[in-house]
Amino acid sequence: MSKCVGCGVKIQYEDENALGYSPKKESRYCQRCFKIRHYNLEIKVDNVDNSDIINKINKLKGYTLFVTDLLSINDSLINTFKSIKNNKALIINKCEILPKNLKLSHLEANIKRVYDISDEVIFISVRKSLYLNKIIDLIQDNKIVIMCGETGSGKSSLINKLFGSDLTTSEYDNTTLDFIKIKGEDNTIVYDTPGLIINSNKLNYFFTRCYTFKLNNKYVLKVDDLLIYGKGVVTLYLNQHADRSTFKRKVDLEYTNVINKNSDIIINNGFIFVKANANIKSNKELLLRDSIIKQ
Ligand SMILES: Nc1nc2c(ncn2[C@@H]2O[C@H](COP(=O)(O)OP(=O)(O)OP(=O)(O)O)[C@@H](O)[C@H]2O)c(=O)[nH]1
Ligand SMILES: [Mg+2]
The missing domain is CATH 3.40.50.300 (P-loop containing nucleotide triphosphate hydrolases)
Structure with missing residues (x-):
């Protein structure tokens, strides 16, 4: 049985709805590869x-x-x-x-x-x-x-x-x-080899947003489902899926975080670099690491 030279799947001619299907006996690519390559279709x-x-x-x-x-x-x-x-x-x-x-x-x-x-x-x-x-x-x-x-x-x-x-x-x-x-x-x-599914944190084309933001107590910074305010300067390294906004603070957030300088807050669509010691309130527990960005 031959394999598709595009994706490695075994080529089969019987089941149109199963992986590896090809309508033509001599084809080197399966129909799924043909559709991805010529029509950029997601299958x-x-x-x-x-x-x-x-x-x-x-x-x-x-x-x-x-x-x-x-x-x-x-x-x-x-x-x-x-x-x-x-x-x-x-x-x-x-x-x-x-x-x-x-x-x-x-x-x-x-x-x-x-x-x-x-x-x-x-x-x-x-x-x-x-x-x-x-x-x-x-x-x-x-x-x-x-x-x-x-x-x-x-x-x-x-x-x-x-x-x-x-x-x-x-x-x-x-x-x-x-x-x-x-x-x-x-x-x-x-x-x-087939790609592993590990997280949704992928950087496909570009950093849509990578800039420094001075936190204060009047405005809340929202990045995806994370809300933060406080005293500190953060730089956002986010992929194109990240959703970022700021809005006027109305209530206190539950968690108090004393963050050491040179830390990263890891979020789903990237990470937030904290260069100097910071005092940040957040709506959930922060996932921190020693920064991989620090110079
Ligand atoms: N910006 C950028 N994009 C790249 C680069 N290399 C690959 N890509 C893009 O990343 C996407 C995925 O590339 P693939 O080669 O299909 O990735 P893969 O690891 O083989 O993926 P699977 O087969 O699903 O495991 C495509 O849109 C590529 O054009 C790069 O150096 N820079
Ligand atoms: Mg691949």
């Missing part, structure tokens, strides 16, 4: 099993590049990264859309320290072809490489760029459906 799948994918990756035993973006980094993502037993590196893609004042070398060192990572942490941009030589070196040195990570992080785009392959890529979740083996020059092999 959802709902049977992603992270632990099944991680088990298969661990059995394959290749050097593993775990691809993510900056906003997706939180405890659950790093725990998933650490559950990979192969030699590995954390690859942070889409760095071209990060604010230019962020020094990548500082970010790398901070992420290693805050999350206690001894493996390499490498920023790249597939779209702008930035720092891809580091990935090329890792592939040359290790020969067998597994590209894995959160859905939408740019794994298939990276392989296409490096190997000239024609994997299906899209802005939607779970484009790649099965493991795909791609052979390169010099006996190198790279595996594309």
